[in-house]
Amino acid sequence: MSDASHVSDVVLQTRDLVRTFGGGRTLFGGQKPTVYAVRGIDVAVRKGETLGIVGESGCGKSTLARMLVGLDRPTEGNITLTGSDMNDLIAHDRHALSRRIQYVFQDPISSLNPRKLIRETLAGPLRYLRGLSGEDLNKRLAELMDAVNLRPEFLDRYPHEFSGGQAQRVGIARALAAEPEIIVLDEPVSALDVSVQAQVLNLLADLKKKFGLTYVFISHDLSVVEAVSDRVAVMYFGRVVEQAKGRALFDKPLHPYTRLLLDSAPVPGKRGLTVEDASAELPDPLAPPPGCAFAPRCPRAQDDCVAKVPDAQYGLENHDAACFHPLNPVTSA
Amino acid sequence: MTSTAVTGPNSNPHTNAKKRSARPSAFKLLARNQLALMGAVILALVVLIVIITPILPLPDPDATDPAQRLLRPLADGHFLGTDHLGRDLLSRLIWGTRVSLAVGISASLVAALFGSVIGIVSGYFGGRTDNIMMRGIDMLMAFPYILLALAIVAALGPGLMNALYAIAVVNIPFFARNIRGVTVGIAHREFVDAAKLSGKGHIRIILTEILPNVMPVIVITISTTVGWMILETAGLSFLGLGAQPPQADLGSMLGEGRKLITTAMHLSAIPGAMIFVLVMSINLLGDGIRDVLDPRLKSGALARPAPLTRIDRTDEGAGTTYPDDTVLAVDELRTEFVLGDDSYKAVGGVSFHVGKNECVGLVGESGSGKSVTALSLLGLVASPPGTIVGGRVMFDGKDVYGMSEDDVRDIRGGKAAYVFQDPLSTLHPLFSIGDQLVEAIRAHNAVSYKDAWAKAVELLGMVRIPNPQSRADNYPHQLSGGMRQRVGIAMALANEPRLIIADEPTTALDVTVQAQILKLMNNLRNDHGTSVLFITHDFGVVSEICDRVAVMYAGRIVEMGTTEQVLHHPAHPYTKRLIDCVPRLGEPDRRTSAIPGLPPAVNNLPAGCAFADRCDRVEEACRVGSIAFDDLGNGHGVRCIKPMEGADV
Ligand SMILES: Nc1ncnc2c1ncn2[C@@H]1O[C@H](COP(=O)(O)OP(=O)(O)OP(=O)(O)O)[C@@H](O)[C@H]1O
Ligand code: SF4
Ligand code: SF4
Ligand SMILES: [Mg+2]
Numbered sequence: 001m002s003d004a005s006h007v008s009d010v011v012l013q014t015r016d017l018v019r020t021f022g023g024g025r026t027l028f029g030g031q032k033p034t035v036y037a038v039r040g041i042d043v044a045v046r047k048g049e050t051l052g053i054v055g056e057s058g059c060g061k062s063t064l065a066r067m068l069v070g071l072d073r074p075t076e077g078n079i080t081l082t083g084s085d086m087n088d089l090i091a092h093d094r095h096a097l098s099r100r101i102q103y104v105f106q107d108p109i110s111s112l113n114p115r116k117l118i119r120e121t122l123a124g125p126l127r128y129l130r131g132l133s134g135e136d137l138n139k140r141l142a143e144l145m146d147a148v149n150l151r152p153e154f155l156d157r158y159p160h161e162f163s164g165g166q167a168q169r170v171g172i173a174r175a176l177a178a179e180p181e182i183i184v185l186d187e188p189v190s191a192l193d194v195s196v197q198a199q200v201l202n203l204l205a206d207l208k209k210k211f212g213l214t215y216v217f218i219s220h221d222l223s224v225v226e227a228v229s230d231r232v233a234v235m236y237f238g239r240v241v242e243q244a245k246g247r248a249l250f251d252k253p254l255h256p257y258t259r260l261l262l263d264s265a266p267v268p269g270k271r272g273l274t275v276e277d278a279s280a281e282l283p284d285p286l287a288p289p290p291g292c293a294f295a296p297r298c299p300r301a302q303d304d305c306v307a308k309v310p311d312a313q314y315g316l317e318n319h320d321a322a323c324f325h326p327l328n329p330v331t332s333a
Numbered sequence: 334m335t336s337t338a339v340t341g342p343n344s345n346p347h348t349n350a351k352k353r354s355a356r357p358s359a360f361k362l363l364a365r366n367q368l369a370l371m372g373a374v375i376l377a378l379v380v381l382i383v384i385i386t387p388i389l390p391l392p393d394p395d396a397t398d399p400a401q402r403l404l405r406p407l408a409d410g411h412f413l414g415t416d417h418l419g420r421d422l423l424s425r426l427i428w429g430t431r432v433s434l435a436v437g438i439s440a441s442l443v444a445a446l447f448g449s450v451i452g453i454v455s456g457y458f459g460g461r462t463d464n465i466m467m468r469g470i471d472m473l474m475a476f477p478y479i480l481l482a483l484a485i486v487a488a489l490g491p492g493l494m495n496a497l498y499a500i501a502v503v504n505i506p507f508f509a510r511n512i513r514g515v516t517v518g519i520a521h522r523e524f525v526d527a528a529k530l531s532g533k534g535h536i537r538i539i540l541t542e543i544l545p546n547v548m549p550v551i552v553i554t555i556s557t558t559v560g561w562m563i564l565e566t567a568g569l570s571f572l573g574l575g576a577q578p579p580q581a582d583l584g585s586m587l588g589e590g591r592k593l594i595t596t597a598m599h600l601s602a603i604p605g606a607m608i609f610v611l612v613m614s615i616n617l618l619g620d621g622i623r624d625v626l627d628p629r630l631k632s633g634a635l636a637r638p639a640p641l642t643r644i645d646r647t648d649e650g651a652g653t654t655y656p657d658d659t660v661l662a663v664d665e666l667r668t669e670f671v672l673g674d675d676s677y678k679a680v681g682g683v684s685f686h687v688g689k690n691e692c693v694g695l696v697g698e699s700g701s702g703k704s705v706t707a708l709s710l711l712g713l714v715a716s717p718p719g720t721i722v723g724g725r726v727m728f729d730g731k732d733v734y735g736m737s738e739d740d741v742r743d744i745r746g747g748k749a750a751y752v753f754q755d756p757l758s759t760l761h762p763l764f765s766i767g768d769q770l771v772e773a774i775r776a777h778n779a780v781s782y783k784d785a786w787a788k789a790v791e792l793l794g795m796v797r798i799p800n801p802q803s804r805a806d807n808y809p810h811q812l813s814g815g816m817r818q819r820v821g822i823a824m825a826l827a828n829e830p831r832l833i834i835a836d837e838p839t840t841a842l843d844v845t846v847q848a849q850i851l852k853l854m855n856n857l858r859n860d861h862g863t864s865v866l867f868i869t870h871d872f873g874v875v876s877e878i879c880d881r882v883a884v885m886y887a888g889r890i891v892e893m894g895t896t897e898q899v900l901h902h903p904a905h906p907y908t909k910r911l912i913d914c915v916p917r918l919g920e921p922d923r924r925t926s927a928i929p930g931l932p933p934a935v936n937n938l939p940a941g942c943a944f945a946d947r948c949d950r951v952e953e954a955c956r957v958g959s960i961a962f963d964d965l966g967n968g969h970g971v972r973c974i975k976p977m978e979g980a981d982v
Contacts, residue, residue: 056843057814071526095532103530111523115545121527128532163931174527193698194870198914198927220843227916227925247921264848265918266873269900273877275852276845282813 010316011214012045012068012101012182016077019063035285037063039238040077042314045182050208050215052229054222054261058285060238061218062106065186068216069103070094081182099129102175106187108167112159118170119155125177144173147210148203165196169203176207184216189224201228222265226250231316234258237283237293243312244319252328254321257294292323300325369621375614383431391424395579403597416586416600417593420579429581430607436497436575436582437563443501444562445555448508453547455509456516457539467513470506478503482565486574493582496575500565508554515550519543549626556619560612567608583608641741642668642709643716644734650725651684658689659727660832660864661710661749666724668702668709671717675936679705681888682724684962687832692858692865694875694896697885698911700932703868706885707834710866711745729831747777750825754837756817759824760809766793766820767805773827792823796853815846822853829861836868851877872912876900881968884908887943888935890962894969904965904976907944942973950975 023034038060045051055061066072067079070090079086081100089097105111112121119141126132126140145152148169159167168188175183188204189197201224208215219225225232226247233243234255242255253259263274276297283293291306292298298305304324312322382389398419406414406422413422455466473481485499519525520543528542563583569575570584571591578585583604590601650664668680680702687693695703708714710726711733726733728749733741745751753759761769770789771782780788786805793801796819809817818838825833835854839847855878857863867879875882875896883893884905892905903909910928917923930947933939941956942948948955954974962972 056845066526069530071529098530098532103526105523105527107523111527113524113528113542113546116541121524124528124531124533165931171527174531178531194915195698195911195928196931198916198925199929201916201925202927222844223916223918223921226918226921250919250921260845262918264844266844266847266851266871266877267918268872268876268912268915270873271876273848273851275848 009047010044011047011082012079012216014041014043014064014068014077014079017041017064017067017074017079018076019060019067019072020075033286036238036288037285038067038074039288041235041238041240043233043240043243044314044316045214045216046316047181047214048212049230050217050228052225052232053216053218053235054220054225054232055235056220056261059235061220061235062186064235065103065184065216065218068184069101070097071103095129098125098180099178100180101182101184102178102180104168104171104175104183104185104188107191108164108171109159109162111171112162112167114159117156117158118162121170122155122174122177125174129178140177144177147176147207148173163196164192165199168192168200172200172203172207176211179211180213182214182216184218186218187220188217190219190221197224204228222250222261223267233314234261237285237288239293239322240312240314241294241323242319242321243314245317248319252319254319254326254328255294255323256298256300256327258321259327260297300327366621366624368617369624372614372617372619372621375610376618379430379611379614380434382427383434386427386431389427391427392421394420394424394428394581396420403593403600405597406599406603413603414597414599416589417597422600422603425581425586426583426603426607429576429583429586429604430611432493432576432580432582433563433566433570433584433608434611436493436500436566437559440497440500440504440562440566441555441559443497444504444508444558445551447501448505449512449547449551451505451509452512452514453516453539453543456513457520457535457543459517459520463513466509470509473502474506474510479565479568482569483572483574486569491574491577493570493576493580496566496569499569500562503565504558504562507558508551511554512547512550515547516543519546553619553623553626556622557616558619560615560619563615564608564612583611641716641738642712642714643720644712645720646723646734648723649732649734650723653684655686655727656688659686660689660691660729661687661866662727663706663710664725664727666706666709666726667722668705668714668719669722670719677934677936678888678938679719679935680709681935681938683885683888683890684724685883685890685893687864687866689831689864690858690862691881692854692867692879694879694882695866695868695885696870696872696875696882696911698870698932700935701885702888702935703885704836707751707836707866707868710834711749711751712741713745713751743777746773746824747828748830749832749834750828750830752818752821752825752833752835752838754840756814756821757809759821760817762809765806765808766812770805770820770824770827773824777828788827789823792826793820795826795857796820796823797849798823813846815842815849818842818846818850819853822850822857826857826861830863832864832866833857834866834868837870838867839874840869840871847874854878872900872915884911887932887938889943889972891944891972892970894965894967898967898969902969904969904971904978905944905973906948906950906975906977909977910947950977 017038018040019038021035021037022032041064043051053061063072067074070086081089122141122144123137126137132140141155142152145155150166150169162170189200192200207213217225217228231245232249233240234257236257242249242253242258249258250262253262260276266273283289289295291308292310295301295305302325310322310324312320314320400419401415402417402419404411404414408414411421413426415422451466455463482499482503485502486495489495489498525538525542528538566575567584567587570582571588573588576582576585586604587601590604594601653664655662663686664684666680666683670677670679683706685693695706697703705714709721721734728744760766767786767789770792771785774780774785774788790801790805793805798804798816798819812820839850842850851874854865858865869875879896881894882896882899883890884899886907892899892903892908899908900912903912914925914927916925928947933943939945939956941958942960945951945955960972960974962970964970
């Protein structure tokens, strides 16, 4: 698949990850419909980098993210965290897993228990994952609030008294409390106002530098992903369709879907988006098409596209796309 | 919609202390509800008497005295008279009430305990656990209620304790189902996942994350069922299956009195009255408790809003004149919300106009008043709590706030149409989209169903729904988000409006779909000469579709001009910083600088410039008195005393 396994600084890696929902048999022996949320994903994350994952709603981003932190289990394939299998980690010591990889949720308010003080929410990971109590715990709480630029008196407030940006800082503080190496951020700024978005993005950048963190940054917003990522993977319908290092993906997209995404994003000060034909049907997650999932919408589609699923070789340094007829000739990096 | 105005104040940390004290306490709320208070007082009285019963100077309730039988109330030594065995009725009533109350409350608590455990476990774990437990509950519920209670007592034998068990068991399913429903909703919230990642186990999550959120529902359910349980216990005793002679409870007293109802009515009337008083007071209090604990009821969400926003104007605008082809002219519009003792100036004097075939953008952060402005235009802000307190809106040359309710309703969906962010909020889930379009058309035009249907299909084609003939039969849930939004636009277009008011119509959509919708709206504008008021927070979208743009901050327009002027030469420091803080595709290395702090709460606006606390150009003069909106020429205007001249972005 990829050369990632030979490189020692890969901290998180997935192989042929598949997650389906539903399925099985009904009471009368009929087949229940199966939703294919994630359909075979290989990604690798290096220590200290930010891997950006971008895709539209329903493409399986959140499902992937939840599997990466152990909130959900893959139907097929596996995830390894510096060499150890995620399933073993979950079975043996869930706490050890949560001490290494943490999650920041999309909706800052609903990820905080409305009936608990911020102090209690933040004390959870400190107490159960880091074994702190008493004076040590209080000291650490103050440090955490300081790290995310919140005033310490906010500890004794309830979530509804916070703005979205403040609540998201608390969410980040909760992730930091476990002192993880990796943080999976699922649309961390999508629910925030633009002026607050920048505050949180800057905070995340500072924290990464300060604590040597590794990020998996998931978003539907291309410009945000472009600004924060060292490598970027584009997802479409449960698969990674293109992956590249640095800005290559934005400068020279290979996959027609990436091109479409880039052309559809409105940019301040510019006019004239290219728009695809409105009649293009999106693929049905209950019945994935046999060949390339993008084929019904693809202007470059040919006969071979619907016959077979295009494959790609995603490495840590190269730029590749799962497409039979990519836009620019592939140049290996 | 209106929530933008209501959430605004939350965003400011400085007002939180104030807000906390402004929010009435649960007890105050309860006290305000007079019926509930009455219930509480009566119940407290009864409970007090019942608690001190053993030390009251009452005769033995079971001591018979045949010589004194069937005395009328107010008889000597027997205030309420005596029964057929000559026992003192007052004493029996009070001791009986004590028994009934104790049994009813215990039964509720037992039912609540078991029901809640089943409900929480079932709702939290879901899957097979849930299935098995809920099928068991369903089986219990399949039996008629009283039959089940009778069967249980029949099996266990009559007696008060057994009646208690029967009542409790019969009520467990009710609790279990209620609590399960609530738990399912909570167990899927993100904070439960967050707790798992914090290293908490299942039991700890149930006890510390789920239970505190379910508790209000448990309390509500107990307080609303305890009255019924007392009635049910009385019912079983009445049938002779509960309290056994000579012990008194309200039901058995009623049962004994029944036999003599013609000769000594007071024997049944007195316990009957007691049951009435008890159940009434408990139910009144229960409803009061529910109102306090259920935030939906507290906020008055169930109160029917007025069809037209309340208008209570102190002025009718500055009387500015606008060009001839103006479709919509807004002049110093002010809309306020009164919540508790606070008034939120959601829209604090907004003026702009939209010309024929023009698209004007209204940009700002959440809480800046964009949506309230849009809703105020045709009086769609919910009243209470909203009131239009000043200004004027001219639509097609007529004063909207001077019109009759019917005239305004005629404009809505007719000459002016709204498109909202969430198309599901305007589409009815149970009707096909074709039918809904037909209804929209026929509400404003006298046409046959068939013609209207043809028009509906044409509209769907116009918004580029593929295969409109068959799609017209679809229900909203069968369409993707993008298609639903197109149907929303088709609805807006149904009566060839002169103005479309679109409130973040593409915010919830994917970029590829957003691009399609924007193009669609542009085409409609070109083909039909429609005017558009487009609300968004995205400058990229503004560039794509708007001719002119107004930037809102804390309820006022701070800058207005052509898209070119505002985006390339912003004059207001806020506009400039707002543009700067968004990362831009293709310019990943451009410095994105955050704006420090938060917008001020609109219930606590500063005297001077609302942006002063966040502005890096602020000076003394900015904080004194309100800042005027200055004309910079060529239709460019700004509300700042130190505008940035020709700043390039
Ligand atoms: N618990 C579930 N049961 C059934 N289907 C599910 C479940 N969770 C996700 N799915 C389906 O899996 C697919 C991917 O969902 P996912 O939430 O990962 O998308 P996403 O890319 O995060 O979208 P968004 O940007 O809207 O959050 C969707 O088709 C979704 O309906
Ligand atoms: S494989 Fe074919 S259909 Fe798929 S993206 Fe490439 S060219 Fe288009
Ligand atoms: S008026 Fe003063 S504080 Fe307000 S934006 Fe202008 S310079 Fe800044
Ligand atoms: Mg998601």
